[in-house]
Structures are given as structure tokens and as C-alpha cells.
Amino acid sequence: MTDDLGLFRDTRAAAERHGTQRRGATHRDSSGRRRRRQARQRRRRRVVLLCALAVLGLAIAGSLLGVRKIQAWRDVPDYAGDGGPQAIVEVEDGQSLTEIGATLARQNVVASIRAFTRAADADPRVRAVQPGFYQLRERMSGSAAVARLQQSDARVGHLEIRGGEQLDNVQLPDGKTVPGLLAEISRASCAMSGEKNTCVSPEALRAAMDQTDPRALAVPNWALDPISRVESRRRLEGLLVPGNYDVRPGSSPVELLGQVTATSMARLLADGFPASAAGTGHSPYDVLVIASVIEREAITPDFRRVSRVIYNRLAAGMPLQMDSTINYPLDRQEASTSDADRARPGPYNTYLNVGLPASPIGAPSVAAIAAALNPEPGPWLYFVKCQKDGASCFSVTKEEHYAAVRDAAARGVF
Numbered sequence: 125m126t127d128d129l130g131l132f133r134d135t136r137a138a139a140e141r142h143g144t145q146r147r148g149a150t151h152r153d154s155s156g157r158r159r160r161r162q163a164r165q166r167r168r169r170r171v172v173l174l175c176a177l178a179v180l181g182l183a184i185a186g187s188l189l190g191v192r193k194i195q196a197w198r199d200v201p202d203y204a205g206d207g208g209p210q211a212i213v214e215v216e217d218g219q220s221l222t223e224i225g226a227t228l229a230r231q232n233v234v235a236s237i238r239a240f241t242r243a244a245d246a247d248p249r250v251r252a253v254q255p256g257f258y259q260l261r262e263r264m265s266g267s268a269a270v271a272r273l274q275q276s277d278a279r280v281g282h283l284e285i286r287g288g289e290q291l292d293n294v295q296l297p298d299g300k301t302v303p304g305l306l307a308e309i310s311r312a313s314c315a316m317s318g319e320k321n322t323c324v325s326p327e328a329l330r331a332a333m334d335q336t337d338p339r340a341l342a343v344p345n346w347a348l349d350p351i352s353r354v355e356s357r358r359r360l361e362g363l364l365v366p367g368n369y370d371v372r373p374g375s376s377p378v379e380l381l382g383q384v385t386a387t388s389m390a391r392l393l394a395d396g397f398p399a400s401a402a403g404t405g406h407s408p409y410d411v412l413v414i415a416s417v418i419e420r421e422a423i424t425p426d427f428r429r430v431s432r433v434i435y436n437r438l439a440a441g442m443p444l445q446m447d448s449t450i451n452y453p454l455d456r457q458e459a460s461t462s463d464a465d466r467a468r469p470g471p472y473n474t475y476l477n478v479g480l481p482a483s484p485i486g487a488p489s490v491a492a493i494a495a496a497l498n499p500e501p502g503p504w505l506y507f508v509k510c511q512k513d514g515a516s517c518f519s520v521t522k523e524e525h526y527a528a529v530r531d532a533a534a535r536g537v538f
Contacts (some may be wrong), residue, residue, distance in 0.1 A: 202239035206268045207261030210316035212280065212373050215273075217255040224253075228269055232262045239266035250274060256370045257281035259315050280315040281373050283308045287366045287489035288419045291358065295456040302457075305364055305487070306330055313380055315373035322373040324380060332377035333360055340378055342386035346398050350409040354483045362412045362484020364388045365493075395490065400497055413480045415488030415496035420448035423514040424491050426507075431499035433507055433518070442505070444474035444481075452485040460538065512537055 211233055215224055225240035234240045243266035244250045250270045258278045260269060272278050285305060292304040303311070306326040314323040333341065334356040338348055343363065351359040360381065365388045371380050392398070398408030406414065414434055422430040437444055449472045450461040466475045471482035488496070502518070506525035510517035510532040517532070519525040532538060 200238045200242060201235040203235045203263045203265050205263075205265060206272075207233070207264035209262045209318050211260050211262050212315050212317050212322075213258050213260050214372070215253055215255050215258060219255075221251065228260070233260050233264055234266050234269050235263075236266075240269055241266075243267040243270040247271070247274075254279070257315070257373060281312050281371045282368065283312040283371070284368050285364055285366045285487050287492060288416075288486045289366075290452070290486040291361050292455050297456075297458060306333075309371065309380055309384060312369075312371050313373055313375070317374050320374075322375075324375075324377050328377045329381060330357060332381055333357065336378050336381075340382065342382045342389060344389050344398075346408050350407065351483070358483050360385060362416050362486065362488060364487055365391060366487050366489045367391060392493075395493075397493065404497060410480055411493065411496045412484050412488055415492040416484035416486045417444070417446055417448060417481070418495050419488050419492040420452075420486055421446055422507075422516055426516045427492055427495035428498065428500035429502065429504060429518050430507060430516070431495040432502050433504050435499050436503070436505050438479065440505070441478060443476070443478050446474045449474045449481045449485055452481070508532060510537055 211231055213227060213231055213233060215227070219227075221241050221244045222237060225234065225237035225244075228234045228240055229237050246267070247270050250273055253273050257280050258273055259280045260272050260278070264272065285308070289302075289308075290304055291306050293307060294302045294304065296302060304326075306329045309329055310324055310326045314321065316322070338351060338359060341360065343351065343360070347363060351363075354361075364384055367388075369384050369387055371383045375383065398411075401408040401411045404411060414431065417434065418427050418430050434444060447458070447461045450465050451458055453470060453472050454465065466473070469476060471477070472485065474481055503520050504518040506519040506522065506528075507516040508519075508525065508529050509515070510528055517528040519528055
């Protein structure tokens, strides 16, 4: 069928127009999608670029920080090597590493606090350093100072007083000599300060004790009167109680004795002494005398019973008859004494004299003082070492006592 009459012309034209419009719309949609895709790509590129710049910035900042830290590490003032002249440094109780470093820097042992603390951070074992005095050197590196503080021979000025020790040296039955407290204080005084040896001899300490006003030796008021009646060479006996002590090397003889006595008296005071002596019927000084005899006569489990024997004998007006008091001025230790020794008159002969010896006969421990303050109730008047571990047998009558002595001897106890 033809369109000679022109009947379909408008329809064909309309179709052509519609097709053209559809193709134009499709083209426009495609262009929009392309633009949106390109925009998204541009945004992603910007994000990637920003992230890259941020990472680069962080890397640069980290590098700069690392450089600064390295530079700060290098810039810490520090000496090199093990140091020069000898120096004595005190580490005080409770000091932090920074405070110890400040002490070292102040004495020119290290170049700076940071030199020490930096080395200490690398070796935390130094945190266990004990209070006291240490032998170091001036101009040490921080690491050398840290290492030296941990060496066993670096500690100076330290001594330990044990129960029963006395001022003078004591000779044992096997011929060995036990250093007395004066010898121990003398040893503790030894160190090097610069090129000077700080040792103070036992003889110098004894002279200071003999010739110095007891107040200057830190003797408390309650002990001043009784020690005025004691030989000057024994006036500090029993006032130096057991424990660990630190004395400052380089101190004078008077200062050394005063440091030990002051520390001892502070410990007694912390334990409630001399107030605790009230009600015993004895002065504080006499309590120390009793405690010192207990210390030398018995093992700890028997302390309170020995204390009761002493109290009972004093109350009965009987001589104490303690071999330890006979041995004391002889500066020797024996389980028993000779007839000649017991017959020799003197202020420490408790076989001839009634009452307490003139002074303590050694350092009384906390346990011995506690026993002297609070004896175990009981009727005993006698005791003798009857076991090889040092334990004693206690008796009320002389006959019981002699039987215990014979039995112990037969078993080879002494």
C-alpha cells in the first residue's frame, strides 16, 4: 500500500522525530554517567593523595622526633670511664633513682642526673641498692656508677652488732678471736676519700670513749648516772644493741661512737624502752645488765626462765654465780670457769658479790631485753646447760641442780 495520497506522511515524520529524540536522550544519559564517574575518580584520587600526604607527614614527624631523641640522648652530659679520685656517697633510705642521681651529680661522681638515671633505666637491678655509704669515684660515667653501686665491696661504713657481742675482742676456747664492737666500728670506718684513708683505730675509739663527756657520745640521761660508776673503758657496754648500723667514713672517733649510740638508743626508744622498765623493780640500766647476762647464759627459748632465776636470786640475796660475768673481764669465752677465776675479786665476780655486775657484759638483744622485763613465773634458783643444743635444765633445790650437772656431764654435754 502506497501513500500516494499522503495519508501516512505525518505518521512517518512523527516516528522519525521520536527516534531522534530517543537517541538524543540516550546520548545525554551516557554523558552524565561519564561525568559522574570522572567526578568519583577525581574524589578518590584526592583522598589517596591526602592519605599519602598524611602518611608522609607522620613519617617526617616521626623521623624528626627520632632525630631529636637521638640528639637528646647524645646531648646528656656524661663522663667517660670509671672515674678518678675516690668519693664516699650516702644513699638515704627511701631515695628515688633521681634523688640518688642528684646526690651523685652534686658530688661530681656523675656529670648529670640524667646520665645516671639513663644508665639505671638500662639496668633496673640498681633499684635494689640499700641505704648506706658507698665507695665510688669522681667523674664516673653513668653506667660505671650504676655498676659500681651493685658491687659487694662498694658498701662501706656498715656493721652488724649481734646479741652478746662486747666492746673488746673475745678469745674462743679454740684460740680464735672474735672481733669486739670497737674493732667492728673501726673496720666500718675504713674507706678512701680522695687519696685519704679514713680508718679510725680501735685504740682511738677507746680513747674517745674514755675521755669524752658521755653526752657527746649520745648517751641518754637515764644512763648517765650508772655509767659514771663504771670503768670508762666499759661505759658504752650494753648500750649498743644488736642490729645493722651505718657510720659515715671520715668521721672522728667521737662522731663514730655517737652515730652508733644514737641509732641504738633510737631503736630502744621505738621499742618502748626505757618506759617499759617501770614496774620491774629495776632501773632501765639494770634491766640492760640483766638482759646482757641472759643473752650470754642461755639460748633464746630459755631466756625468760633464766631471767626468773636472776630475779629469784636477787630477791633471796643470793650471789648470781654466773660464769659469763667471770669470763667478761677476762675477754674469753668458756663454758665453765676455774676456781682461780671465781676467787679473783672484782666488780664482775658474781660468785663473790651479791647483786648485779657493774655493767652489762655485752649487747642485749630485743628478746633478751623482753625476757628481762617479763621473766617467766617459776620458783627456780638454779640452771645448767644440759643439752648439746644449748638448752638448760632448771632446778629449785641445790640437790636437784647437782643431779642435773652430773647427768649432763655423764652425757658429754660439757
